[in-house]
Amino acid sequence: MxxxxxxxxxxxxxxxxxxxxxxxxxxxxxxxxxxxxxxxxxxxxxxxxxxxxxxxxxxxxxxxxxxxxxxxxxxxxxxxxxxxxxxxxxxxxxxxxxxxxxxxxxxxxxxxxxxxxxxxxxxxxxPEKLADSFRMDLNLPAPQKFMSVPTDYEVPPLFMTVSREEPSQLFYQFALNGPVIVPDAAFCRADLTPQGTGACFFNFEVRPKLRGKHLGETALRMVLRDLASRHVDHLWLHVEEDAEAAVNLYKKTGFRVTETLSMYLF
CATH class of the missing domain: 3.40.630.30 (Gcn5-related N-acetyltransferase (GNAT))
Known part of the structure; x- marks a missing residue:
């Protein structure tokens, strides 16, 4: 060698x-x-x-x-x-x-x-064999076609900020009841493709104490609307197959499983 x-x-x-x-x-x-x-x-x-x-x-x-x-x-x-x-x-x-x-x-x-x-x-x-993961994909509609989804539950107001550490990386942070200083509700990241029309979605997390209150769906729909306004028309992500709550959340917002992958850790 x-x-x-x-x-x-x-x-x-x-x-x-x-x-x-x-x-x-x-x-x-x-x-x-x-x-x-x-x-x-x-x-x-x-x-x-x-x-x-x-x-x-x-x-x-x-x-x-x-x-x-x-x-x-x-x-x-x-x-x-x-x-x-x-x-x-x-x-x-x-x-x-x-x-x-x-x-x-x-x-x-x-x-x-x-x-x-x-x-x-x-x-x-x-390597260490991990749980299998899903690749999930979503084709985004134009921003003007986003509709509010009727719900039978109330969600507290969420405030979102978007920042960049790299030109192609968008960081979303969410806080309750006021401008984001510390992301006390949720956060995630989207990496744009070189053409800017696609994005890979990473690290979506709702703070543990706020889970089960429908904040995740609200925050995710705000991210999708923002990405659509930036002319992103395709989004994909990986999620562990046994993460049932996350998979259901993504399905609820339009993502579909397109592939099952085996994951290994070095």
Whole structure:
């Protein structure tokens, strides 16, 4: 493995190289020809980092990773079929841990249940098998088509603020009965795609003491209306299969299960 060169690049750095773009497209093509059940490369995630393994100026393995929260990342990995069974996946994970910003990071890896090739490669590293998760998707209507939903319950007034830490990341915070200083009711995050018309939804949480009071549905509908006003027309998320309350909440606001995924933790 001594002749393998590793490089970690931001999307902007990677996109500036037409040669690397073409090489990655070719790697995607041959990997999906060999393994059609493999999850697609995360082109739609704006803050994704790219980690490459190259030999003789040829990309033979690629790993995409993006932050779920300060302590964890989701990763996707591709290895050229002719270079498999060489321990590249394990070597790239070890190399990532050598970077200071990742040495205490939890890495999550999603696999389609029918993707035997990827599943065996992941399981060979003895990760922790977690509960299966759902991918859920929602096509958003235009903002003027959002209607208030009649309810037979009362919800206290919620105040929402939206902030950005990165140009493509929206952070939503909610407070009761006044402007948000501390998000005492709920919070979540949405990462916009490079085109700005799609978003991945993360970390939606209602404070424990306020659960069961319909605040989650109200807050989520406020987020959806705001995203629609920003011309986002498609939204997706991952949620644990056994998180029944969360799954029901997302279904109530229009999300539908589109895929079941196996989840592993490194």
């Amino acid at each position: 001594s002749d393998t060169v590793y490089s970690l690049k931001t999307r902007a750095e990677f996109s500036a190289s037409r040669k690397e773009l073409i090489a990655l497209e070719w790697l995607c093509q041959i990997c999906h020809t060999e393994d059609p059940d493999m999850l697609p490369w995360p082109k739609e995630v704006p803050e994704c980092l790219f980690f490459f393994g190259s030999e003789n100026d040829e990309i033979i393995a690629a790993l995409g990773l993006y932050r779920l929260d300060p302590d964890s990342c989701e990763i996707k990995m591709m290895t050229s079929p002719e270079h498999r069974r060489r321990g590249l996946f394990s070597a790239m994970i070890d190399e990532l841990y050598s970077h200071p910003e990742y040495n205490d990071t939890n890495f999550f890896f999603c696999v389609r249940p029918d993707d035997r090739i990827t599943r065996l490669a992941v399981e060979s590293l003895n």
